[in-house]
Amino acid sequence: MHDFELVHDRRNTRSVKWDNLKELYGGEDVLPMWVADMDFQSPQAVIHALKDRAEHGIYGYTITDAAISKAVSRWVEKRHGWRIKPSFLLYSPGVVTSLHMAVQTFTEPGDKVVIQTPVYTPFYNVVKAHDRTLVENPLLFEDGTYRMDFAHLEKCFQDGAKAMILCNPHNPVGRVWTIEELKQLADLCVSYDVLLLSDEIHADLIHEGYTHIPIASLSEEISQRTITFLSPSKTFNLAGLQVSYAVVEQEGMRKQLQETFSKQGFYMLNTMAVAALEAAYNDGEEWLQGLLDILAVNKKLAEEALADNPYISVSPLEGTYLMWLDCRNLNLDQKDLMEFFAKKAKLGFNDGIQFGEAGKGFVRMNIACPPETMREALKRLTDSLKEFEAAL
Numbered sequence: 001m002h003d004f005e006l007v008h009d010r011r012n013t014r015s016v017k018w019d020n021l022k023e024l025y026g027g028e029d030v031l032p033m034w035v036a037d038m039d040f041q042s043p044q045a046v047i048h049a050l051k052d053r054a055e056h057g058i059y060g061y062t063i064t065d066a067a068i069s070k071a072v073s074r075w076v077e078k079r080h081g082w083r084i085k086p087s088f089l090l091y092s093p094g095v096v097t098s099l100h101m102a103v104q105t106f107t108e109p110g111d112k113v114v115i116q117t118p119v120y121t122p123f124y125n126v127v128k129a130h131d132r133t134l135v136e137n138p139l140l141f142e143d144g145t146y147r148m149d150f151a152h153l154e155k156c157f158q159d160g161a162k163a164m165i166l167c168n169p170h171n172p173v174g175r176v177w178t179i180e181e182l183k184q185l186a187d188l189c190v191s192y193d194v195l196l197l198s199d200e201i202h203a204d205l206i207h208e209g210y211t212h213i214p215i216a217s218l219s220e221e222i223s224q225r226t227i228t229f230l231s232p233s234k235t236f237n238l239a240g241l242q243v244s245y246a247v248v249e250q251e252g253m254r255k256q257l258q259e260t261f262s263k264q265g266f267y268m269l270n271t272m273a274v275a276a277l278e279a280a281y282n283d284g285e286e287w288l289q290g291l292l293d294i295l296a297v298n299k300k301l302a303e304e305a306l307a308d309n310p311y312i313s314v315s316p317l318e319g320t321y322l323m324w325l326d327c328r329n330l331n332l333d334q335k336d337l338m339e340f341f342a343k344k345a346k347l348g349f350n351d352g353i354q355f356g357e358a359g360k361g362f363v364r365m366n367i368a369c370p371p372e373t374m375r376e377a378l379k380r381l382t383d384s385l386k387e388f389e390a391a392l
């Protein structure tokens, strides 16, 4: 059984999260609760597979053969009830890489691409870097929860949007879109002939009471105009190994996207990524249950620590390990808010504004750490809020 309680020292491993603290937050004593990777070791099966592969000592060009595709399709069917053929898969080093290539392949400069804000920061660049027109369909925020604005979305589609990037589960607001919401979205995409780029990288990280539904699994019509982006990297903490895949059911589209990959010179995953992907998907299920259990513990700790807090409220976390904190009652401008957390609480959060204007007054807290670390973070947070109040 994996020990998710164990605190690991990640410093001096060239960790983006842990080895940049002075530069990013002004001090080495800041506890990093930001970028989306986890402070847990990957499953033993993955570590063994990597060790075995490393010990072989020869790291030549590597194929993603039928056994790999089978591991992927079995995983997707088992976890999400979605039957995909191995032939639908296109591998790539990352979801962001694939999104860039999809936008280049299926849209032209000037074309409108819709995103629903606040959202994962690279989505902005995926659109803008290729001179496409970014169209925002801001999520509606009512009674502490977010939902899609379908009326405005339809206007965006009527105005000629060519594509939309969906985030499901939605980083940073933590929503797992329901079947009703996804059906409504799919109907709109079909009616207005909009291509759907569905980033479902957090699909395996779903909290109790919620279900992830791959939008392409809803109907033949929507699957023919959807590219789904998935990866074991968030699920099994493999981000540094750079491995992901796109599921493209429509054959013509798959060929076009494959051509773009080739034109960019991308044709092969790295040796270690392939070994890790296979081990994670074939032998990682029990580990994943342990992960979900520990995330539930941390989620509860955070919700309890902040319940009835006058300054911070927590958006319901349905999926992901990224908690969205509404700090607007602190009445601090964004720079002061981030400084308050870094300098007074000694906590390194993601600045809400990096996800868009609607993130003003918010921060994102990564809860994928051992409960001991989580307790320490929450102590720092609640103590600093008490100090804040005392100083008023």
Ligand SMILES: Cc1ncc(COP(=O)(O)O)c(C=O)c1O
Pocket (backbone or CB within 6 Å): 036, 093, 094, 095, 096, 097, 120, 167, 171, 199, 201, 202, 231, 233, 239, 243, 244
């Ligand atoms: C919604 C979303 N998409 C993509 C990524 C990154 O994917 P990759 O590392 O495969 O490019 C992240 C990482 O946090 C994410 O939250």
